[in-house]
Structure formats: C-alpha cells, structure tokens
Amino acid sequence: MSTTTSADVIVVGSGVCGAVVAYQLAHAGASVLMLEAGPRGERSAFVQRFQALPPYNRAHGDFASPYPPSPIAPHPTYGNDDYVALKGPDAAAYRQSYLRYVGGTTWHWSGLCWRHLLVDFRLKSTYGVGRDWPIAYDELEPYYVLAESMLGVSGPNDPAQQSPAQRSAPYSMDSIAYGTADRYFSDVVNRNGYKCVPIPQAKNSRLFDGRPSCCGSNSCMPICPIGALYNGIVHVDKAVALGVKLIDNAVVYRIDTDNANRITAMHYFDRNKLSHRVAGKLFVVAANGIETPKLFLVAANTKNPHGIANSSDQVGRNMMDHPGLHLSFLSKEPMWPGHGPVQQSSIVDFRDGAFRSEYSGNRIMMNNLSMSTLAGLTALSKRLVGKKLDYEIRRRAACSVDISIGYEILPDPNNRLTLSKTKRDALGIAHPEIYYDVGDYVRKGAEKNREQLRHIASLFDATEVAITEQFNANNHIMGGTIMGDDPENSVLDRDCRTHDHANLYVASGGAMPSSSVINSTLSMVALSLRVADKAKAALA
C-alpha cells in the first residue's frame, strides 16, 4: 500500500548535482527529501574490488566493476553492456559509464574542474553553429566560484596558466605538483609552441574541508582510496547532517501533475517493488544526463502524454558528450607515467579559434595513468622470457604514452534518447535507447587534429604511433534536457526550471546547450547551485 511522505523540496538523485542542491536548500532552512535509485556503498569495498580486478581490467579502464549495479537500478557495466541500447553511425561512441549509487558517478571521476570559456556561451552568435546559452558567463561565474570552493579545487593561480583567466576568485588550493610524465610532456610541448597548462581539479593539495591531501594513489578512477578526491558523497553526508532525509533504493517512476501542470507528487518503487508517494512544494530532478530524460519519458501522464516537461518534444534530444580519440606511442625517453593524479596537464590552444565556424575545437590531454599493468600484459603477449621480458616491461611502463583528445559536438535533435520497446528492468521500467552520430563538425575537427597529433608524437621521437579510428565516449553526458529561452525548442528555461511545470527544476549536465571540449562536471555543479538559489527564492 502506498504511503505518502512530504517535504518542501524533493530531490531525485544523490550525485554531486543533487547533493549540492539538497545541501544548499537544507542550509537555507528548507525540509528536503532526497531519493536515490541506487544503493549506498562504502569506499573500502570499492577499493578492495578494484584491487581484486583481473589484470586485463586494471589495464583497460574498467572503472565500473568496483560498483556492481543494484538489481532494481541497473547502470552500464564494463564491456559490451546492453543496458543503454545504442544505435546510429557512432553508437559505440556513446557507451557511457555512470553509476546509480548514493553519491553518484563522481565516485569514479578524474576530478577535472574546467570552466567553459566566455565564448562557449555564445557559440551561435559568434561562430554561427550550435546554440547560445540563455545565460552569459558572467551570470554563471559566481556559481563557478562557489562550486570550486565547495568541491575544493586545486588549480593554477597564475592567470597565464588559466583557461579561462576571467576569474573573480582564486582557486581554493594550489595545483598538485606534476609527476615525472606530466613534467616531461609539458616541457617538450611548451618548448615547441604549444600551451600545456595544469588542469584545475577537485583534489586536495593540502588538508581541506576535513579531508586529507592527495597521496598519489593514481587511482582517482575508479576510486580514491582516501577521499582526497572530491566525491558527491561529501555533500550527501553534509546534507544528511543538516537534516536532509535520504532514501536509497528508491526508483522514481511516476510523476503526478495538477490542472495547472504543477508537480504534486512523485512515486517510487522500493527494492520490494512497493510503491511510495512523496509530495512537495518544489521538485528538483538530478538523476544524471541519461536517467533524467528517461524518467521524464517514463512518467508520461494524461496531461503530459509525450512525457513530463516535453511539450517541446526536446526531452531526450540533443544528447551530447565529448567524442574522443586516443593517440598512443612509445616515447624515446622514459617518462614513467603514474606518479600523482591520473590526469594533470592539457594542451588548451585549440579550445577556441575562428575555425570553430567550420569544425570542432579540441582538448589534448596526456593521461597520467600508470602503464605498468598494460606494459606487463603487452610484454607477455610477445612470449618473451627472462631478462628480455623484464626489460620489455620496463621499456613499455616507462615510455608508453596515452593521450586523450576530446572534441566539441554540436547539439543535434536527432541524437536522441527514447524508451526501449523491448527491454525492461526488474521493476518493469523501460531501458533507454540512444541514437548517436557525432556529426561532420566533429569528424572534420578530428581530421584537422590528426596532423597536430602526429606533430606532437614527433616531438617525442615516437615509435608505435597510433591514432584510434573510432570515436570513444568520455562520460560527459549533456544535452538531453537542454536549456533555452524558447519553450518551443528547449526543455528548461534560463533558471533550469522546466518550461512546462512551474515547480520542477533540473540539476544536470543535461541542461547544457553547448559542450565545449572540456569536462562538464564543474559547469553542471555551477548550474545546480544556481538552481538551488532559484529554488530558495521560489520557496521564500
């Protein structure tokens, strides 16, 4: 039998976006109920599962297996997972990794906290492509500052090393020092005319907010063993300490609306498929860039037959990520990646330029993930023995370089999330399906970029140079509930409130109208903090 719980604000999702919203609203005195589809897990269990992975998985980016999915809230698992059905010419490039856990996907993130450039907010006006944001950089800047201070971002305080340099406050902490590989990489490329800078990141370079400083475990993905890397669980716990009620294993599936199309209640299944009703004044959905549009479509009702917040038919459209390629090579000189955090420096020259009217910009970043396990497996595959085997492992561990490139995809309504007609989860909820085509803007940008990549490899007297052919996902999910001033072609207004429902907000990367080329989390959090302020004002 359904029971009803109520609060001023119902927050759906306990990842970093939902957590900071819940925390801010509770801090302002609101009663907040937070619903999380996934279970609660413990850091020590994640660490132990990571250390127990088969060597192949440790060497090939298995960040998912330490987090087994809940039977009632599936999420993508490692390998050829089919929870999210993918279609289209670049289907494989949208194989996202995300978690449905208390604390969300920032359990396994690299912690990179880039800001968008000023021009990224005016892409259409400046370059005639994509969309403009309904707000300008200046309107988001105070929230970037707040997000950086809440997450604890270490970054370069020298403006010459910042991208962008338009900042009203310093970083919370100085940058974490480069390891041997980032030092060598940035020295070489900077000597040769590139601009490679320290990446701002939510990792402590000193004691901060009661959490320890980085111990160089080099396992930010899939898990920081000590919590020096910010995880969403930080603000989940802070919110709960302020009185927020958190219910885990609570899968929202139904949304009720009244005659004015305001949200009156949401319904969730618990692990026994018992249904519960929650009522509130305001509702904030922060359920991840895939799960949020999925929920809105699943929850279609009589008054909203095409889905919640979907009078524009834009829910689930404009799905974005940063399509990526990888450059790999063996450097002549040993670099020994693996000291310090997993990603530390990036070439930022091609974030912007007049070329963006024709093709995508890019971000070129050396991965500082340890190559030791991959080196061992590769050397063994050559059937070497004895000292030859040892020297080959050593050469590959020291000289292997992996560079990750991200491109700027444009919002395309055809890149669309829909509900599977054939696949349902244990609760009977449809799986998501996504059609994905990175588009000619990205393909042309990648072609132009290949020459840059070959040049960079040449600076290292590289051998075994390889650039991947197929685009890969980067797990930066954006666009499915896009924001804009026109209710005809957007889901959210400039405050990330749904055009259709006066008391329903979205706190998610899904709001972002342009992707830029850099990790999306800080912008997601900044938007979420802005949502919290708008919700506070609406409650007043």
Add this chain to the structure above:
Amino acid sequence: MRSHITQPVNSAGRNTRRRQTLFGFIALSLAPWVPAWAKGVGQTAKPSAGGSKRFIEFSKLATGHQQLDPALGTSLFAALVEQDRAFTSKLALLEQFARRRQITDVDALDAALRNSPLRDDLMFIIAAWYTGAVGTGPQAKAVTYGEALMYAPIADGSHNPGFCAGATNSWASLMRPPIDVLPKS
C-alpha cells in the same frame, strides 16, 4: 564470481602487510578445492603440498626469480590445476624436459621448446607469476596484485595504483630512471 581481497585496507589506503594483495580466501579455500570431475581421473593430480613444492621449484627456472613466495606459489598452483585438469602432468613433462637436458636457465629452456607444445605451458606458468592471475582477459582469476612479478622490473620507477605512493607532491622531485638498468631485487 569475482575474487575479493580479504586483507583490510587501513584509513590511509595502504595495505598493512608487505604482501599487498594475496587473496586469502583463495589461498585458504583452494587447497581442498578439487573439482569433482578431477577426482579419480588418472592424468590429473590434486594440488597437493608436494605438487606445490615442485611447481615452485620449477617456477624458479621458468621465471628466473629464485625468491618466490611459497604461499603465493601454492595459490597459483591450485588455480592452475583448477583451470587445467592436465596441468600437473604438463608440469611433470616440463620438469622432465629440463632435467634431461640439464637446462638451468629459462632462455635455454625457451629455445629448446621452440617446436614443442610444452612451450605454451611454460608461458602459462610465467604469465601466472608475472600477472598474479590465471587465465586471460576479463575472465582471468586474480590471485595477487602487489606480488605479481611484472611489477618487479619497474619498482624504482612506478608504484601500484590503488595504494598510496607517499606524501602530497612527493612525486615532484622524482627522477626518471633509465630503462636499461633493472632495479636490484
């Protein structure tokens, strides 16, 4: 089923024992863990204590490492026997092959086995010690992480992800050791 490390990780993320990740439950449970199909099959052998000792002795030749951990050897041997019912027989053939030719180093053994199917079995043994796992790909059964021999030749230039390396920024002063000098074991 996924293997789990049973050793505790302390609050600093460091393993409290030198032997970082010997999966205790495997070591404890595999000794009597002989598949039903293996019992009474003529060409198979239980992972007995004697078999384990012979495996470790041969592994010194196969890996070139004279100091091999007996507990890890026992676990690897059990996992190899579990994976391949004929492993004990193959091990005996490899031992016999080396003994008859009086081979005392792995390079000579590898060269002598060039045209023999036993070379694959030699590679399995080397791979088990070097990766700390038995099998390949995502299906491999992990037995150890920190004690895998592939980390020995890079011990001066690398550390195992998932374990704390040191104080913040301690890596700022690290040098890049040359690739043509192996660390002293």
